[in-house]
Amino acid sequence: MTTAPPPSTVISPSDLRRRGALRLAALLAAGIGALAWLGRNTDPAAKPLAAGPISLGAAIAFTGNANLYGQDQRMGLAVAERWAQQSGTPARPVRLQLEDGASDEPSAIAAFNLLIRQGVIALIGPTLSQQAFAADPIAQRQGVPVVAPSNTAKGIPEIGHFISRVSAQSSVIAPLSLDEALRRDPAIKRVAVFYAQDDAYSTAETAIFQKALAARGLPPVTVQRTQLADNDFQTPITSALQLKPQLVVLSVQAVAGGNLIRQLRELGYRGQIVVGNGLNTPNIYPICQRWCDGILIAQAYSPELNTPINRRFQQLFRQAHGDRPPPQITAQAFTAYQVLFEAIQRLQRKGGLSGVTLGQARANLMAELLSGTYDTPLGPIGFSPAGEVLQDRFYVAEVRMDPGGRDGRFALVRERRLQESQP
Amino acid sequence: MIEALLQLLLNGAASGGVYALVALGYTLVFSVLGVINFAQGALFSIGGYLTYLLMGGRIGVNGALPGWGLPGGLPFALALLLAAAGSGLISLLVERVAFAPLRRRGAEPLLALITSLGAGVVLVNLLQLLMGAEGYAFPHGADALAGLPDVLVIGGARIRTIQVLLLLISAAAVLALSLWLERSKGGRALRAVAEDATTAQLLGINSAAMVRLAFFLSGALAGLGGGLIGVSVSLPGPYFGIGYGLKGLAVLVLGGLGSVPGAIAGGLLMGLAEALVPSDASGWRDALAFAILFVVLLLRPSGLLGRRTVEKV
Numbered sequence: 067m068t069t070a071p072p073p074s075t076v077i078s079p080s081d082l083r084r085r086g087a088l089r090l091a092a093l094l095a096a097g098i099g100a101l102a103w104l105g106r107n108t109d110p111a112a113k114p115l116a117a118g119p120i121s122l123g124a125a126i127a128f129t130g131n132a133n134l135y136g137q138d139q140r141m142g143l144a145v146a147e148r149w150a151q152q153s154g155t156p157a158r159p160v161r162l163q164l165e166d167g168a169s170d171e172p173s174a175i176a177a178f179n180l181l182i183r184q185g186v187i188a189l190i191g192p193t194l195s196q197q198a199f200a201a202d203p204i205a206q207r208q209g210v211p212v213v214a215p216s217n218t219a220k221g222i223p224e225i226g227h228f229i230s231r232v233s234a235q236s237s238v239i240a241p242l243s244l245d246e247a248l249r250r251d252p253a254i255k256r257v258a259v260f261y262a263q264d265d266a267y268s269t270a271e272t273a274i275f276q277k278a279l280a281a282r283g284l285p286p287v288t289v290q291r292t293q294l295a296d297n298d299f300q301t302p303i304t305s306a307l308q309l310k311p312q313l314v315v316l317s318v319q320a321v322a323g324g325n326l327i328r329q330l331r332e333l334g335y336r337g338q339i340v341v342g343n344g345l346n347t348p349n350i351y352p353i354c355q356r357w358c359d360g361i362l363i364a365q366a367y368s369p370e371l372n373t374p375i376n377r378r379f380q381q382l383f384r385q386a387h388g389d390r391p392p393p394q395i396t397a398q399a400f401t402a403y404q405v406l407f408e409a410i411q412r413l414q415r416k417g418g419l420s421g422v423t424l425g426q427a428r429a430n431l432m433a434e435l436l437s438g439t440y441d442t443p444l445g446p447i448g449f450s451p452a453g454e455v456l457q458d459r460f461y462v463a464e465v466r467m468d469p470g471g472r473d474g475r476f477a478l479v480r481e482r483r484l485q486e487s488q489p
Numbered sequence: 490m491i492e493a494l495l496q497l498l499l500n501g502a503a504s505g506g507v508y509a510l511v512a513l514g515y516t517l518v519f520s521v522l523g524v525i526n527f528a529q530g531a532l533f534s535i536g537g538y539l540t541y542l543l544m545g546g547r548i549g550v551n552g553a554l555p556g557w558g559l560p561g562g563l564p565f566a567l568a569l570l571l572a573a574a575g576s577g578l579i580s581l582l583v584e585r586v587a588f589a590p591l592r593r594r595g596a597e598p599l600l601a602l603i604t605s606l607g608a609g610v611v612l613v614n615l616l617q618l619l620m621g622a623e624g625y626a627f628p629h630g631a632d633a634l635a636g637l638p639d640v641l642v643i644g645g646a647r648i649r650t651i652q653v654l655l656l657l658i659s660a661a662a663v664l665a666l667s668l669w670l671e672r673s674k675g676g677r678a679l680r681a682v683a684e685d686a687t688t689a690q691l692l693g694i695n696s697a698a699m700v701r702l703a704f705f706l707s708g709a710l711a712g713l714g715g716g717l718i719g720v721s722v723s724l725p726g727p728y729f730g731i732g733y734g735l736k737g738l739a740v741l742v743l744g745g746l747g748s749v750p751g752a753i754a755g756g757l758l759m760g761l762a763e764a765l766v767p768s769d770a771s772g773w774r775d776a777l778a779f780a781i782l783f784v785v786l787l788l789r790p791s792g793l794l795g796r797r798t799v800e801k802v
Contacts, residue, residue: 129614129622130728131725131726131728133617133622133726134622134726136622137551137621137622137623263771263772264772291771291772292771293771293774295732296771297722297723297725297729298503298504298721298722300500300648300649300652301500301764301767301771302771304496304500304646305767307647320624321624321723321726322725324624324626324723325723325725328626328723329649329722332639332640332649333639333640333647333649334640334647349549349623350624352549352623352624352625352626352723353624353625353626353723353725354626355626387550388550
């Protein structure tokens with residue numbers, strides 16, 4: 067009797083590979099499915115708005131080169147919190163969560179992501195325009211309102227309908243200081259322009275300055291490009307001075323700008339200097355010292371604006387930081403908090419924060435924010451439907467240093483009202 | 490034309506001198522331990538801030554002690570020397586914390602890169618905590634320098650007086666260190682340890698003390714560079730030394746790892762290469778400097794003046 071041979075148990079290598087690949091694919095699919103399920107269930111936007119304090123997030127630069135602005139902003143936010151606490155008891159308190167957005171794009175993105183995951187209703191920040199172009203799309207995709215306190219480059223609100231700012235863009239402000247310089251010396255014909263070519267704010271602002279110069283029949287005799295990290299400007303300055311400029315226009319960040327001004331003066335330049343928004347901080351005084359004296363700058367804030375909210379802001383600022391005027395960046399950070407705080411209060415009164423998910427609350431807040439007008443330390447402001455700040459009061463200031471050259475102030479030279487950007 | 494060339498040479502030599510100082514600091518530690526001290530950039534920053542404080546500068550509003558400063562102020566030269574010594578002492582602390590424990594355990598030298606990097610980051614953050622992130626300029630600016638004029642005109646080329654001083658002081662420091670290494674008993678002992686620490690120990694040289702001396706000197710050189718750059722272009726923030734530290738690292742490789750003359754030649758070459766780039770193309774400045782580094786290493790992998798090492802089987 068013969069028996070049939072048992073079916074072969076040998077598996078070919080190709081079958082083995084196929085089975086292995088199938089198992090791996092199944093495992094991956096299960097993993098992705100699990101992650102998606104977990105992700106869906108942990109998305110704070112899908113959950114009902116939690117009871118208790120409403121969280122606002124702020125991602126500003128505590129570290130890195132932009133820390134200089136971040137510290138000014140931190141002061142503004144702290145003053146705003148005290149102002150909010152003293153402005154009557156809101157139905158639900160607002161709590162501010164601060165996160166270091168540092169001075170680079172990846173850090174700003176990480177800070178935005180972290181705050182959004184923690185369930186903040188809106189974000190303030192980031193400090194630099196360069197960072198905003200990277201981090202704002204994250205907030206836009208997740209439907210989180212952003213109020214930028216210091217991004218002045220062109221195209222910030224255009225990132226999306228959840229993005230707004232209280233910092234007027236350079237194109238509105240920058241030309242005002244040029245007009246003042248030309249008013250003081252109408253004979254100016256030769257203008258030298260310096261800007262940091264690896265910085266979004268500086269490149270955006272210099273384009274505006276150069277366009278404004280061209281419109282006034284003064285194309286620059288030289289355009290010197292520097293870099294953000296530069297501190298020694300011997301080479302670009304000596305190149306520019308060979309062309310005997312009568313006006314120098316700078317679009318650089320604060321410390322580099324302070325150094326540039328000092329080195330310009332040391333190397334013998336005696337003409338007028340117009341600077342951009344990057345130097346809108348008293349932190350430049352210790353850098354360029356007596357050489358800062360006389361520089362012209364256009365501002366979106368003046369400590370000399372005599373309104374109740376500005377007086378209150380200054381009073382709170384001086385209580386915390388001594389007898390000195392608050393810088394523009396501090397006032398703008400205060401304003402960013404103020405507009406969000408007031409919009410939240412209005413929304414609460416209308417019931418827009420009751421029985422809704424966090425995602426809906428964020429969308430309601432954005433609509434409320436854009437619909438309101440606000441009496442702020444910057445003056446009355448509002449927003450365009452795209453999220454651009456509408457502000458009509460601007461100022462030209464001149465830096466006046468104390469006799470010792472260690473401290474100074476932005477002295478108001480001229481106030482300008484721009485009808486086309488009324489709130 | 491000659492004026493422009495002279496201007497270019499002066500600009501390049503001034504920054505090259507500082508690069509050489511930083512690279513020399515790396516060289517001292519590398520030649521003794523065979524590792525790179527990544528905290529060198531932080532020590533550079535510390536040197537700048539110490540010089541500022543010793544000259545009577547006050548802490549800004551964002552620092553831990555706003556308005557605080559030392560009573561009175563020292564003359565620039567004395568403040569610079571003391572700040573260099575202070576940076577040297579902090580460098581000793583870095584050695585104790587980031588290098589010595591690894592050496593005792595016979596750990597891979599590569600690990601010291603990470604521990605020294607960590608020490609550097611901690612130092613810079615401490616500096617930020619203490620001094621704030623604002624920029625500082627020295628109490629009297631260039632006026633503090635014996636009433637010299639702001640600018641010197643040499644053969645038609647304009648250069649700030651402080652940059653000339655910076656170059657002269659860097660050159661003097663490098664020369665003094667080179668002479669000490671070549672001619673003094675201590676310098677020869679340090680070179681013996683660099684050559685072979687075990688043999689040097691057998692010959693009665695205290696190798697551990699020499700390692701500490703190397704760290705002190707490298708920290709002092711970084712501190713000196715920081716003080717000089719600080720008075721030249723101010724202190725732009727606690728991170729400013731990091732950039733110089735990275736540039737010094739490139740110079741170290743360019744000149745030849747462990748070579749003192751190489752560090753000097755590499756520093757000057759790097760400074761001149763940067764000065765050669767017209768300001769219209771300043772975005773390419775670092776690219777040009779590192780392209781030179783790349784080409785030199787392709788042609789001479791051991792650097793400009795480095796010794797070729799023979800791997801023995």
